[in-house]
Amino acid sequence: MSALKRLWPSSLAGRLLLTIALALLVGQLLNAVMLVRGQREASMDRVAAEASVRLIAATDRLQQGRPLRERFLGRFGRAPGLRFRRTDLTPALPIQPGMRPLPGLVSRLGAILPSYGVRYSRIEAATMAAPPRSRRVDRLAAEIGGRSNDRVRMLAVIAIQRDDGQWLSVRVPVPEASNRIIASIIVQTVVLYIVMLVPLIWLTRRIARSMGTLREGVAHFEQTQEARPIEPSGPSDLADLTRSFNAMSARIAAMLNEKDVMLGAIGHDLKTPLAALRVRVESVPDDRQRERMVASIDDITRTLDDILTLARIGRTGEAREPVNLGALVDMIADEYRDLGHDVALAETPRIVVPLQLTWIRRALRNVIGNAVRYGARARVSIAQGVGQVVITIDDDGPGIPDDQIERMFEPFTRLEASRNMATGGTGLGLTLARAIMQQHGGALRLENRRASGGAVEGLRAVLTLPMG
Secondary structure, eight states, rough: HHHHHHHHHHSSHHHHHHHHHHHHHHHHHHHHHHHHHHHHHHHHHHHHHHHHHHHHEEEHHHHTTTOOOOOOOOTTTOSGGGSSOOOOEESSOOTTSEEEEHHHHHHHHHHGGGGGGGOEEEEEEEEEEEOOOOOOHHHHHHHTTTOOOOOOEEEEEEEOOOTTSOOOEEEEEEOOHHHHHHHHHHHHHHHIIIIHHHHHHHHHHHHHHHHHHHHHHHHHHHHHHOOOOOOSSSSSHHHHHHHHHHHHHHHHHHHHHHHHHHHHHHHHHHHHHHHHHHHHHTTOOOOHHHHHHHHHHHHHHHHHHHHHHHTTOOOOOOOEEEEEEEHHHHHHHHHHHTTOOEEEOOOOOOEEEEEHHHHHHHHHHHHHHHHHHHEEEEEEEOOOOOOOOEEEEEEEEEEOGGGTGGGSTTOOOOOOOTOOOGGGGOSHHHHHHHHHHTTTOOOEEEEEOTTSSSSEEEEEEEEEEEEE
């Protein structure tokens, strides 16, 4: 099954062409089977007709008391061989056990012979290999002018049991299937492929080109969230789809621009009074109250920054640049070690990946910060896979219930047992980290690390990034 999946084209044009080609091939195979079957039926009809005539003639001669002998009509040698057409009267059944029975021929003869007065108690029919024709007979037939180039390979032996118990049998050459049918089918298949597939290839290439342009436009909008009009081309349905996408992307881009303007105004309007409030709080004489008020203002400011950052992801316009991922993670680990946290980085080779440095740094800090905040320490490792790089961050915390892991990526989600305002955080760290990874074409997932007995030893965060 996997081999078929590898051979099956991934593109729409390839699948369409292969499906039509296979359908044509199956149709031609069925046509060939029906033609060959029809030819076999016709050959059996010819054998039945000749056998019936000879059996009726032999029966008439026996009833008239005349000696049993073959009558040849026409020029000598028109038959492929003299010994191929024999009429015998024997006490034993001439059909041997090794011969292949012909029930269809029996049914044909059973419908013909009684209507011509041929009485019998039993009828048998089978095929046998034709004896080789001697060179003498070939030379004699050639001299007479009746030589046939058609080789006779099989003979049909038909025997009827008369009322006296004797078997009256005849041998009839079985016409072989002509190779012209197969050759004709092959020629028809080639012509059909040329007539049908050549225009289809042109049509599918045109559709694929139009769809490729549309796909590039969708990818550009996904990465930049900027509307870039696409010239409609191809069939009318595809052109209408392109126009609809242009209109939709223009509306979405306009709404995103309005959102950015609105969020910028909200951020400015909120940060200004917060800064002024922070200055006034410094004059509060009670140190405990002043510290609590400053902490609250800082929490509000961080939450506001995270919200604005999440809203700006994908619309920063920052170009990607080659980044040594190992050096970047080591630098972030050093920052946490300088603050007294236990962060260890396993030895890793040099891996250079095109990234938006500011955003990836923010995602790594969020995930490593969660590990040291809730899991006491963080152990980071980097591995390069097939077409991607995997960053693994393990902690020694209590883990997260399996049914709550996906909820941790929702904005402002914290678990009461381990993630609350007392430990810091806004509940947007993992949301931001996953959004940044997805913006780079990667992913972020969480899973519990379990011991051999099944007990949770900590939480594991797995970040994947494409190499290109």
